Amino acid sequence: MKKCKDRPLSQKDPALKTRIKIIPWVVAGSMAGTTLASALQPVSARPNIIFCMSDDQGYGQVAYNRIDSKYLTPVLDDMASKGLRLDRYYAASPVCSPTRASIITGGHPYRVKVCHASFPLQFCRTTLPQMMQQNGYRVGHFGKWHLMGRERLDYIIPAGHPLSPGSMGFDTWVSAVNFFDCSEPGPFLSKMGTPVELKGDTSDAVMAEAIQFMKTSTEEGHPFIAFVWFASPHDPYKPLPEYQRLANGNKIAGEVCGVDHSMGTLRNALKAMGVSDNTLLWFMSDNGAPPNRGDNGFLDGGKNGLKEGGLRVPSIIEWPSVIKEPGVCTVPIVSTDLYATLADLVGGKMPEWGGTHDGMSVLPIIKGELTSRPQPIAFWHDKESFGKNYNDGVDETRETNERALVDNRYKIYCKGAGAYELYDVVDDPGEKNNIAGAFPEITEKMVQKLEAWQASVRIGLDANKLLIRTEK
Ligand SMILES: [Ca+2]
Helix, strand or coil, rough: CCCCCCCCCCCCCCCHHCCCCCCCHHHHHHHHHCCCCHHCCCCCCEEEEEEECCCCCCCCHHHHHCCCCCCCCCHHHHHHHCEECCEEECCCCHHHHHHHHHHCCCHHHHHHHHCCCCCCEEECEEEEEEEEHHCCCCCEEEEECCCCCCCCCCCCCCCCCCCCCCCCCCCCCEEEECCCCCCCCCCCCEECCCEECCCCHHHHHHHHHHHHHHHHHHCCCCEEEEEEEECCCCCCCCCCCCHHCCCCCHHHHHHHHHHHHHHHHHHHHHHHHHCCCCEEEEEECCCCCCCCCCCCCCCCCCCCCHHHHHHHEEEEEEEECCCCCCCCHHHHHHHHCCHCCCCCCHHCCCEEECEECCCCCCHHCCCCCCCCCCCCCCEEHHHHCCCCCCCCCCCCCCCEEEEEEEECCCCEEEEECCCCCCEEEEEEEECCCCCCCCHHHHHHHHHHHHHHHHHHHHHHHHHHHHHHHHCC
């Protein structure tokens, strides 16, 4: 097979067609619904839900996205070939904590002032885990948390801390305050307030804790939702020696091997428990790979920036009782959508942020009933806000202040006081050709939407001062 390092694998790519059957209702709006009935089954009552999120895994760090990949991901490749591959899944932010905040709150991270990594999630209405608790689910968190601010890496999260996973609505949690590696002197993890030291590969060890939670919940007859938030392939890049050997000595690829292996362990465990058919298993990354320390494939930029390489990350959904045939979804989806999607699934309520919703239920997209996104996705990031206080996290005068808006085809992007750029991210996902001059009307309409959204965020920031979490 011809190698082409920087070529996007679009749904038109003949090399891709040999690997996976493309379902028309997912990839082409004009054919919406044509094969829906045969491909899908009704959503089962109260399915189990698992969100597995890797840390800094870029778009190119799965073999299915690169013909010449050095990343060995046989399990993720198998999931991609059997489930629904999300080729335009976006993290809400190009760094850790804000994306996590988007999942927990269902709002853009700026609405809750989690403007960069290690900002605490102090502003919150009903969290996603609390909403799931209210709807009869057992809720567990396993792995990296990173919503408590700038604590030391070996800080053991106290059970009663107002920003602990327990205080945010998790019934069971084995969580580290930030990234960690089991081979380093610990302990790093807190099992509901008690220090625990895990051994072996970091991803495998975290997954073992999560599987125990799933088994207990299943044996006791409770539907569960598990958040498995890996600490890999984020640094310190210390894979298990056997994974590093598998990856031909590459440490970051060895870390990805660990994530992939643990996903295989999970799938086998779900089958052994007899629950795999009725479990929504959603894999994703929290942001793109750091430039030169990972691989964002054919995308421009990387972690800590709003070009596609910082935001578009690998994502796959397996849900055998609902998604009966493999497919590729090219509708834009963002991590902020997870809250609204689960609220839709279980009949829960979606909190409002500034009188609006940043996320939407993507169940109709997953089910093939909706083949385009009705509202665009807004992004806002300033890499210089790292290390600042949340009160001065939104400084719009800085040259590093980036904004973007993405719809089904176009993306506008702006940095500092620069002019807005426009890209066709369907035909030009590498953002090589700024076409703002050729399409001034599209650019202007998108700028208006983005600026209106920013105005709504500013209003919400004032209102959210009343929501600071100080109580247990
Ligand atoms: Ca990250």
